[in-house]
Amino acid sequence: MAKTDKSAAIASLKEKFSESDATVLTEYRGLSVSALQTLRRSLGADTTYAVAKNTLTRIAAQQAGIEGLDDKLVGPTALTFIKGDVATAAKGLRDFAKDNPLLVVKGGYMDGRVLNADEVKKLADLESREVLxxxxxxxxxxxxxxxxxxxxxxxxxxxxxxxxxxxxxxxxxxxxxxxxxxxxxxxxxxxx
Missing domain, CATH: 4.10.220 (Light-harvesting Protein)
Structure with missing residues (x-):
């Protein structure tokens, strides 16, 4: 990847980190392209699911002021950038993972704090914003x-x-x- 491409990717990731209400990190190893497309559609219009290089993600997160994700950026990592209702997107990930056990939630980041996998699962158990x-x-x-x-x-x-x-x-x-x-x-x- 050329240096300009890396800089553009870092800038894009930094912008997504900054604009998102929450970010969930998942491991997608073994999922087919069609399964990932199904996952993207199930998450809704306000949620972006993207695969990114760990080193670029680490740099973009640091530039966005997010610390503590380094230990979760190991192996193939996909980022779920959530705008709006976090519980709905977390439910989408949980439900997809039930049908596709190859999708593993590693953790996430929300409201200035790093979340572990169990905390992300607790978000999925919350009722939607509209219901609350x-x-x-x-x-x-x-x-x-x-x-x-x-x-x-x-x-x-x-x-x-x-x-x-x-x-x-x-x-x-x-x-x-x-x-x-x-x-x-x-x-x-x-x-x-």
Whole structure:
């Protein structure tokens, strides 16, 4: 590979590292080209699956400010650059690996930290972003509904309490301090 080609490859990898929300490293040894194409399609439009030389990947990662991937860059390595929903892409990798055991997840990088293979698998067990947001919205709506019910119950309880007091006062005027029933006479206006 010519020096200009290497520089271009490093720049491209660095850009992908910088733009991605997460990166997952896999070993693809033994997978056919058609299997890799199937994997790429299953990961979705926001995810890029690329095979790159380990030395170029190491240099690009360092230039992007990512440290700690060196021990994972051994043997044939493919990089999954994920933009958007990380859990969905991790599920795609996990599901593909179930059907194709030659795909091995080595680890990854997300939110400034290096992930081991088990942590990437845990990401795959998360529900998708949309599902989590829907659950959050449902929880918030339920709490708002409860609050609305409490606030609407207060005036109704007060009205019932005042109605009961009025009935009791009509039966026993001493309940409200002996005021009894209202008179038909108007109060006298006395100048002060």
């Amino acid at each position: 947001l829907a659950k959050l919205a449902g929880g918030l709506k339920a709490n708002l509904t409860k609050a609305a019910q409490v606030f609407s119950a207060l005036p109704a309880k007060a009205a019932r309490g005042l109605g009961a007091l009025q009935e009791k006062a009509a039966a026993d005027p001493s309940v409200i301090g002996g005021a009894g029933e209202a008179s038909d006479q108007e109060p006298e206006n006395t100048p002060a």
